[in-house]
Amino acid sequence: MATVRICVCGDEGAGKSSLITSLVKDIFVTTKIQPTLPQITIPPSIGTPDNVTTTIVDTSALPHQRTTLNKEIKKSNVILLVYSDHYSYERVALFWLPHFRSLGVNVPVVLCANKSDKTSNTPTDQVVEDEMLPLMSEFKEIDSCIRTSAREHHNINEVFFLCQKAVTDPIAPLFDSKDSSLKPACVSALQRIFYLCDRDHDGHLSDKEIHDFQIKCFRKPLSDLDLANIKSSIQSQLPDSVTDKGITQSGFLLLNKLFAEKGRHETVWLILRTFHYTDSLSLQSSFLSPKFEVPANSSAELSPAGYRFFVDLFLLHDKDNDVSLSPSELSALFAPTPGIPSQWQENDFPSCTVRNDANYVTLQGWLAQWSMTTFTSYRTTLAYLAYLGFDSSSSSPSSNTSTLKALTITKPRKRPSRGRRRRAAPVSRTVLQAFILGAPNSGKSALLSTFLSPRPSPPSQTYSPSLQPRNAVNTVELPGGKQVTLILSELGDHEPAILDNAAKLAQCDVVLYTYDSGDADSFAYVVRLREKYAHHLDELPLLFVATKADRDRVRQDCETQPEEYAARLGVQKPLHVSVAWESIPELFVQVAEVGLNPGSAYPKGEGEEEGGDGDGLMAYWVAAGAVCVVAAAVVGIWRRMST
Numbered sequence: 045m046a047t048v049r050i051c052v053c054g055d056e057g058a059g060k061s062s063l064i065t066s067l068v069k070d071i072f073v074t075t076k077i078q079p080t081l082p083q084i085t086i087p088p089s090i091g092t093p094d095n096v097t098t099t100i101v102d103t104s105a106l107p108h109q110r111t112t113l114n115k116e117i118k119k120s121n122v123i124l125l126v127y128s129d130h131y132s133y134e135r136v137a138l139f140w141l142p143h144f145r146s147l148g149v150n151v152p153v154v155l156c157a158n159k160s161d162k163t164s165n166t167p168t169d170q171v172v173e174d175e176m177l178p179l180m181s182e183f184k185e186i187d188s189c190i191r192t193s194a195r196e197h198h199n200i201n202e203v204f205f206l207c208q209k210a211v212t213d214p215i216a217p218l219f220d221s222k223d224s225s226l227k228p229a230c231v232s233a234l235q236r237i238f239y240l241c242d243r244d245h246d247g248h249l250s251d252k253e254i255h256d257f258q259i260k261c262f263r264k265p266l267s268d269l270d271l272a273n274i275k276s277s278i279q280s281q282l283p284d285s286v287t288d289k290g291i292t293q294s295g296f297l298l299l300n301k302l303f304a305e306k307g308r309h310e311t312v313w314l315i316l317r318t319f320h321y322t323d324s325l326s327l328q329s330s331f332l333s334p335k336f337e338v339p340a341n342s343s344a345e346l347s348p349a350g351y352r353f354f355v356d357l358f359l360l361h362d363k364d365n366d367v368s369l370s371p372s373e374l375s376a377l378f379a380p381t382p383g384i385p386s387q388w389q390e391n392d393f394p395s396c397t398v399r400n401d402a403n404y405v406t407l408q409g410w411l412a413q414w415s416m417t418t419f420t421s422y423r424t425t426l427a428y429l430a431y432l433g434f435d436s437s438s439s440s441p442s443s444n445t446s447t448l449k450a451l452t453i454t455k456p457r458k459r460p461s462r463g464r465r466r467r468a469a470p471v472s473r474t475v476l477q478a479f480i481l482g483a484p485n486s487g488k489s490a491l492l493s494t495f496l497s498p499r500p501s502p503p504s505q506t507y508s509p510s511l512q513p514r515n516a517v518n519t520v521e522l523p524g525g526k527q528v529t530l531i532l533s534e535l536g537d538h539e540p541a542i543l544d545n546a547a548k549l550a551q552c553d554v555v556l557y558t559y560d561s562g563d564a565d566s567f568a569y570v571v572r573l574r575e576k577y578a579h580h581l582d583e584l585p586l587l588f589v590a591t592k593a594d595r596d597r598v599r600q601d602c603e604t605q606p607e608e609y610a611a612r613l614g615v616q617k618p619l620h621v622s623v624a625w626e627s628i629p630e631l632f633v634q635v636a637e638v639g640l641n642p643g644s645a646y647p648k649g650e651g652e653e654e655g656g657d658g659d660g661l662m663a664y665w666v667a668a669g670a671v672c673v674v675a676a677a678v679v680g681i682w683r684r685m686s687t
């Protein structure tokens with residue numbers, strides 16, 4: 045529950061105590077009132093906004109009360125500054141407002157021209173023009189102005205309502221009264237809201253979209269007459285802002301500017317808060333990063349609702365219907381966000397996913413990219429779901445839609461003990477990650493490139509080492525039609541740090557060890573690497589891949605040849621592949637299959653039989669049982685012969 049503390053200031057005789065008494069009693073009190081009223085607290089139920097408790101503090105302007113006055117001013121959330129005649133009006137600019145500044149307070153001020161019954165012959169518009177606007181122009185802390193009369197009980201509730209709203213719905217972050225314009229942060233927030241409400245992204249809010257917006261923000265429908273009046277008000281000031289298609293973005297901004305100018309900034313705030321904006325016009329941290337924890341050995345993946353959202357978003361922005369997103373279409377899609385995720389930029393998007401011949405990301409690449417982002421950094425996905433409007437998919441204010449519905453958590457995957465590796469359970473996940481390790485120039489980068497574009501390509505004649513980690517993500521279709529998303533990761537210069545990081549390796553489903561079948565020194569690098577990081581790498585399923593198999597094969601300058609080394613570990617012998625062969629996609633299918641069914645791809649430890657400790661133990665008990673059966677049979681035959 046919010047609390048608003050109002051400090052009522054002004055010269056003696058301006059009517060401060062009468063205003064407070066008139067609010068509490070709801071009538072003008074003719075009897076003598078004590079000079080300074082005690083503090084009063086008004087609960088939310090008595091004419092105040094929902095969930096706001098209001099504390100009103102009366103003060104004295106007498107010199108000997110100055111210490112108490114200053115103390116109360118510093119404790120306040122808003123100051124109600126009252127004047128009632130020409131002298132007290134002059135003191136507003138000469139004493140009161142400079143005094144507030146000297147105390148270093150930074151709270152809104154509501155300016156109140158009291159005892160309006162004594163100047164009833166002066167129109168309010170003239171008072172505003174002659175007295176109030178000059179002060180508001182000079183002193184930006186003045187939030188709003190109002191004329192009141194305690195005697196006639198005129199605008200009594202309204203003046204304190206303005207004080208409450210100056211705190212709960214401040215005008216300062218929204219509107220620059222000097223320039224008579226919305227502030228940049230407010231404009232940016234409203235532009236994002238327009239984007240989210242413009243469901244078909246045609247640059248206009250249609251009548252249906254305005255209706256949905258009205259229901260979402262204000263929980264009541266907008267009549268045809270009210271809608272026509274809104275359009276007329278906008279069009280009178282900005283003719284091109286209303287067309288047959290609806291209200292343009294500039295018209296939407298103008299409408300909110302009119303709300304702010306006419307003192308209806310609480311309407312603007314209601315819109316902003318409906319779309320999860322804070323008082324500082326940033327999106328709520330709980331909205332961008334809701335509580336979502338992924339248990340150990342599990343991972344986050346997109347749910348069907350998450351995939352559907354990203355498919356719809358892609359199709360909506362594919363304006364030329366070429367099933368790809370050009371740079372301009374991507375720019376329009378990411379308009380309501382901070383831009384393309386930094387993680388994507390570090391990974392050189394879109395070269396890390398599937399593109400067409402024009403280098404535009406395809407729908408397959410778009411979905412694969414988000415699958416990888418969710419796997420590696422689900423908080424990034426949650427934040428962008430919020431930015432892009434997943435939570436806004438329903439116009440119903442009672443909708444319980446949450447960005448968490450776009451994600452799901454996989455079942456925990458437990459690394460089997462050494463004796464049970466061969467019977468490791470299949471992995472029930474749709475996103476897998478494979479690390480590619482191997483000597484420099486062993487073809488790791490070529491495999492990543494071919495993974496994204498499986499058409500046979502001639503081998504490169506130049507070698508350019510990969511210094512930074514690099515990922516490639518694509519979908520792989522397995523026999524039977526099942527599809528999985530596979531992430532291939534080349535570690536670059538970060539390889540030692542990652543291989544020593546148990547948490548990083550825990551994300552890995554299978555390790556591809558590559559070596560150049562035409563380079564005699566290539567496989568020795570793999571052997572040394574596995575020996576150096578045996579404590580981590582021995583816990584992961586693996587595949588050996590002999591690259592550049594279209595060239596002459598040479599004997600490896602190593603104590604153990606690759607086939608013998610694989611046999612000693614009890615795993616499949618090396619696969620011989622070439623990026624120039626049409627069969628290269630079969631490699632990625634096999635990688636995915638190993639990731640899903642890792643049992644036979646775990647390396648065998650020292651002294652461990654082919655079947656593993658568990659299998660050996662089982663064989664022991666089977667043998668023991670057989671011996672017992674034979675022994676029992678022999679005893680039975682001997683007894684029969686004895687009789």
